[in-house]
Amino acid sequence: MKFIVSSSALLKQLQSINGVVTNNPVVPILENFLFEIEDGKLTITASDLETSMITELPVEARESGRIAAPARILLDTLKNLPDQPVTFTLDEETYTIEISSSNGRYKLAGENATDFPRVPVVKGSAPIEMPSSSLSRAINKTIFAVSTDELRPAMTGILVQLADNQVTFVATDGHRLLRYRRSDVGAGQTANLIIPRKAFNLLKSALPSEATTVRVEFNNSNAFFSFNQMRLVCRLIDERYPDYENVIPVSNPNKLIISRADFLNSVKRISIYSNKTTHQVRLRLAGSELTISAEDLDFSNEANEKLPCQYDGEDMEIGFNARFLAEMLSNIDSEEITLELSTPNRAGLLMPTTPDDNESILMLVMPVMLNNYV
Numbered sequence: 091m092k093f094i095v096s097s098s099a100l101l102k103q104l105q106s107i108n109g110v111v112t113n114n115p116v117v118p119i120l121e122n123f124l125f126e127i128e129d130g131k132l133t134i135t136a137s138d139l140e141t142s143m144i145t146e147l148p149v150e151a152r153e154s155g156r157i158a159a160p161a162r163i164l165l166d167t168l169k170n171l172p173d174q175p176v177t178f179t180l181d182e183e184t185y186t187i188e189i190s191s192s193n194g195r196y197k198l199a200g201e202n203a204t205d206f207p208r209v210p211v212v213k214g215s216a217p218i219e220m221p222s223s224s225l226s227r228a229i230n231k232t233i234f235a236v237s238t239d240e241l242r243p244a245m246t247g248i249l250v251q252l253a254d255n256q257v258t259f260v261a262t263d264g265h266r267l268l269r270y271r272r273s274d275v276g277a278g279q280t281a282n283l284i285i286p287r288k289a290f291n292l293l294k295s296a297l298p299s300e301a302t303t304v305r306v307e308f309n310n311s312n313a314f315f316s317f318n319q320m321r322l323v324c325r326l327i328d329e330r331y332p333d334y335e336n337v338i339p340v341s342n343p344n345k346l347i348i349s350r351a352d353f354l355n356s357v358k359r360i361s362i363y364s365n366k367t368t369h370q371v372r373l374r375l376a377g378s379e380l381t382i383s384a385e386d387l388d389f390s391n392e393a394n395e396k397l398p399c400q401y402d403g404e405d406m407e408i409g410f411n412a413r414f415l416a417e418m419l420s421n422i423d424s425e426e427i428t429l430e431l432s433t434p435n436r437a438g439l440l441m442p443t444t445p446d447d448n449e450s451i452l453m454l455v456m457p458v459m460l461n462n463y464v
Contacts (some may be wrong), residue, residue: 104134111123125159252282286324
């Protein structure tokens with residue numbers, strides 16, 4: 091069985107799904123791409139059992155067939171070939187793959203395609219359609235706060251809450267919480283899905299820069315995303331997500347409005363002088379001035395800066411982890427941010443002062459207890 095394809099077109103498709111392939115998979119066959127030829131179309135699948143990505147491209151082929159091709163050697167070969175048509179000759183009895191180019195011939199040892207795990211198929215779900223830009227933005231705004239603690243599996247994914255007239259994305263690691271909500275995407279149904287971090291990272295990389303529509307479907311165990319010639323199927327995390335709404339403080343009488351860039355840059359500078367274990371910075375709010383300070387008693391390092399701000403509330407001091415604060419400020423786009431506080435031992439709420447249309451961003455960060463509290 092033979093097929094002819096552009097080396098650069100094939101490389102582009104393989105690179106778009108290669109992130110699924112792991113170095114030491116549970117089953118050795120998963121070190122391969124599954125190639126399936128039918129009706130002049132090559133379908134390529136990569137899987138790690140939890141997540142699968144499938145892509146398609148047209149090829150010149152007269153026959154149909156299937157084979158598993160080793161991912162790493164195939165990618166390395168194509169990366170080092172100039173753009174040209176290449177001919178693949180597949181032997182389905184010995185599982186050998188021969189690549190012929192204008193430069194030479196390359197022979198690889200493939201594997202039996204029947205050993206490759208089957209990709210789940212969706213049944214019975216009403217599809218939801220979402221602009222790729224909205225999905226990409228939702229992932230970018232939440233994924234950095236996903237937990238890496240495997241002992242709390244629910245928090246290693248992003249909670250996607252579907253409702254009739256909105257979609258909400260939630261991520262937390264126990265120290266901070268992100269809630270991103272879009273009101274211009276209606277699901278027409280109600281459901282809670284926990285999508286694994288890896289699946290959303292792969293999706294983020296694969297989403298095109300040009301506007302396209304992403305079709306989302308799901309059942310009890312899997313979620314399915316499809317756009318252009320790409321499909322991603324991932325197993326949902328079957329756990330109960332923490333009741334995050336109860337963590338968000340409702341009454342926050344102290345409100346700070348400040349330039350996001352000034353605040354972020356100041357936090358970055360002051361954090362250089364913070365303790366390398368706690369990364370603690372201290373915010374002192376009084377009148378129309380914010381004082382940011384940090385000290386590392388082990389090395390006698392200390393620093394402080396004063397910034398102008400709009401502050402409405404009682405004078406107070408509160409401590410935060412500078413790394414968390416900087417990361418959250420970096421993920422807000424507006425020129426000014428609002429920080430809402432109640433007491434020094436309760437979470438602070440960070441949000442854009444002027445949110446974009448159809449979206450709502452709420453960031454919660456837990457305080458670090460300052461040593462002068464009783």
